[in-house]
Amino acid sequence: xxxxxxxxxxxxxxxxxxxxxxxxxxxxxxxxxxxxxxxxxxxxxxxxxxxxxxxxxxxxxxxxxxxxxxxxxxxxxxxxxxxxxxxxxxxxxxxxxxxxxxxxxxxxxxxxxxxxxxxxxxxxxxxxxxxxxxxxxxxxxxxxxxxxxxxxxxxxxxxxxxxxxxxxxxxxxxxxxxxxxxxxxxxxxxxxxxxxxxxxxxxxx
Numbered sequence: 001x002x003x004x005x006x007x008x009x010x011x012x013x014x015x016x017x018x019x020x021x022x023x024x025x026x027x028x029x030x031x032x033x034x035x036x037x038x039x040x041x042x043x044x045x046x047x048x049x050x051x052x053x054x055x056x057x058x059x060x061x062x063x064x065x066x067x068x069x070x071x072x073x074x075x076x077x078x079x080x081x082x083x084x085x086x087x088x089x090x091x092x093x094x095x096x097x098x099x100x101x102x103x104x105x106x107x108x109x110x111x112x113x114x115x116x117x118x119x120x121x122x123x124x125x126x127x128x129x130x131x132x133x134x135x136x137x138x139x140x141x142x143x144x145x146x147x148x149x150x151x152x153x154x155x156x157x158x159x160x161x162x163x164x165x166x167x168x169x170x171x172x173x174x175x176x177x178x179x180x181x182x183x184x185x186x187x188x189x190x191x192x193x194x195x196x197x198x199x200x201x202x203x204x205x
Contacts, residue, residue, distance in 0.1 A: 003144055003147040004144070005141045005144030005145070005147040005148040005151065006147040006148070006150060006151040006154075007151060008141070008148055008151065009134075009138070009147065009148035009149060009150065009151025009152040009153075009154075009155070010151040010152065010154055010155040011151075011155075012134065012137060012148075012151075012152060012155075013048075013052075013134065013151065013152030013153070013154075013155035013156055014155045014159060016129045016130065016133070016134070017048070017155070017156060017159050017160075021123075021125075021194065022081055022084070022119050022123065022190070022191055022194050023044060023116075023119045023120055023123065024163060025187050025190055025191075026040070026115065026116065026119050027040055027041060027044060027160060027163050027164050027167075028163060028164075028167050029167075029183065029187065030112070030164065030167075031163065031164040031165060031166070031167025031168055032167045032168065032170050032171055032183075034168055034171065035107070035112075036107070036109055036112040037164045037165060037168070038164075039109055039112055039113060039116075040112055040116055040160075040164060041160040041161045041163070041164040041165075042160075043112075043113055043116040043117060043120075044116060044120060044156070044160040045153075045156045045157040045160045045161070047116075047117065047120040047121065048120075048130060048152075048153065048156035048160075049153045049156065049157075051126060051127075051130040051131050052130055052131075052134055052135075052138075052149050052152050052153055052156070053149060053153075054131055054135070055130060055131040055132065055133075055134050055135020055138065056134075056135055056138040056145055056146075056148075056149045071202065074124045074199060074201070074202060075199070075202075076122045078195045078199040081122075081191045081192075081194050081195035082191070082192065082195045084115075084119075084191050085187075085188045085189075085191035085192045085195065086188075088184045088185070088187045088188035088191060089184070089185065089188040091180070091181075091184040092180075092181045092182075092184040092185040092188060093181070134149075134152055138152070
């Protein structure tokens with residue numbers, strides 16, 4: 001019988017990643033575009049797996065003792081998200097570049113991997129939620145920590161692949177450039193909000 005910590009890890013992991021965020025918004029967009037869908041989902045899931053394993057192995061303690069690491073992550077995340085927001089707004093005003101099957105503007109696999117890694121690793125919340133929180137809960141499971149980590153990793157793989165491939169069901173709606181304009185404008189607003197949330201604690205603490 002599968003140990004209870006596995007299911008606990010799955011539910012805890014899903015509770016942290018099933019939320020509107022820069023990473024999920026990007027995965028959704030790639031899914032709708034049907035562009036590098038598998039690569040995007042895989043990079044997100046593998047990144048989560050590495051971070052979860054790092055938290056379980058004790059890296060969470062290191063991040064907790066060296067708070068300046070989170071400061072650097074906040075600054076880097078703010079700059080990246082603000083830049084991504086600017087590109088999203090620019091796309092929203094250029095409907096001709098938002099067609100789903102626009103092969104002349106198709107981005108490379110390396111570009112997608114780079115953007116996905118940046119959205120994941122430049123987000124300080126991932127270190128708080130995935131490394132510190134999941135890491136501490138996993139360690140609290142004692143001998144069940146490996147099963148807890150495996151459950152959380154499984155949840156990440158399920159979520160990102162379901163989100164990426166289910167998004168294509170919306171493709172008919174986004175066949176019109178106007179729909180892409182609206183989506184990119186919303187993504188731009190969200191990215192600006194996320195960037196603000198990242199940098200705000202540096203001025204309030």
